[in-house]
Amino acid sequence: MTDTQATAAVPSKAPSADREPLLRVTDLKRHFPITKGVLRRQHGAVRAVDGISFSVLPGETLGVVGESGCGKSTMGRLVTRLDEPTGGKVEFEGTDITHLSTGRMRPLRKDIQIIFQDPYSSLNPRHTVGTIVGAPFRLQKVATEGGVKKAVQELLELCGLSPEHYNRYPHEFSGGQRQRIGIARALALRPKMIVADEPVSALDVSIQAQVVNLLDDLQKELGLTYLIIAHDLSVVRHVSDRVAVMYLGKIVEIADRDSLYAAPTHPYTVALMSAVPVPDPRRKERRERILLTGDVPSPINPPSGCRFRTRCWKAQDICASQEPPLVELRPGHQSACHFPENTGA
C-alpha cells in the first residue's frame, strides 16, 4: 500500500485538525472587470467569486453545489490556476500557488487536474484516443515504462474502456465513454487532486451513475482527492464526504455530508434540497417542496447584507443591513444565516 492509499483509507470523518489539508483556499476572490469605451475604462466588476474559504483533506471528496452563475466553475478554474485570483490565497500541500508563474506552476500541473462538463467539446475531434490520453506524458516529458502506448492502454482499462480503442476517434464514442476518455487523460500523470466541473451533467441520467461510480472506484484505488462541482444536490450526495453550497459568489453552508442532508440550516440549502426527490417514498417526513422564485440576482450588483434575501421567505430587516457570517452551528457544520433552520433551538 502506498502512502497516498494509506491516507485515503483514513475515515473522512477524522477531525480535520489531525491532517494537513491538500488544498486550502482563503478568502478567494475573482472579480471580472467590466470596461467601457475605447479607453476600456473599468466601470464595475462581475463578482463571480467573492471571498470564499474552505479546505480539502487528502483522500476526501468535497462536493460544491449551487445554481447556474453562482461562481462554481470560476472557483474550479482558480484552484487549478487556469485563472488568476483577484484576491485571497490558494495553497496546495502547504505551498502558496496563488500567483505562481506558468513556469513555476508546471511541476504542480501534474498534481492537480481538471475534468470538464462537456465530453464533446473537451476532446479534440481530429486526434485519436491514444494521442489525447497520451498528450500529458508528451507535454510534461514524462518517461513511461514500456512506452506511452502501453501506459495509455492501461489507463483506458482502468477507466472501463478497451485498450483497442487506442486508434479510434472521439466521435466513435458515446457521451459516457467520452467522459471516461477525459478521465483517463486527467489520470495520466497520477494527479493527487482532481477538480471535476459538472462531470456528468451533460450525460443521460442512466449513464450519470456509472461515471460517478467510476470516479468513486478510482478514488479508492488511487487515493485521489476530489473537488466535484454539480448543479444539484443529488449528484454529489453519494460521493461527497463534505458538501459546500454556493450562492452568488459565496459559500452559504458547508458541512459533513450526513449532517447537511439530514438537517440543512441555510434557507437556500433547504430550498435546493426540497427539489431533490426523497430516496425512500415510504418515509413519513416528506419534505415540503419550496419553489425558488425569481432569478439569481446579478453578481455585478449583489444585494446588500445577505445575498439570498431577495428570494428568502424568512428575510427580515437585519438581512438587508448585515451580512451574516459563516459560523459553526454544529461541529463540522457552518452556515451563513441570521435565522438558520433545523438548529434544534
Ligand SMILES: Nc1ncnc2c1ncn2[C@@H]1O[C@H](COP(=O)(O)OP(=O)(O)OP(=O)(O)O)[C@@H](O)[C@H]1O
Ligand atoms: N471570463 C468572464 N468574464 C466575465 N464574467 C464572467 C467570466 N466567467 C464567468 N463570468 C461570470 O461570473 C459568474 C459566475 O460564472 P461561473 O461560470 O463561475 O458560474 P457557474 O456556477 O459555474 O454556473 P453554471 O452552473 O452555469 O456552470 C457569472 O455571472 C458569469 O457570467
Ligand code: SF4
Ligand atoms: S440571513 Fe436572512 S435573508 Fe439570508 S438566508 Fe438567512 S433568513 Fe434568509
Ligand SMILES: [Mg+2]
Ligand atoms: Mg459552471
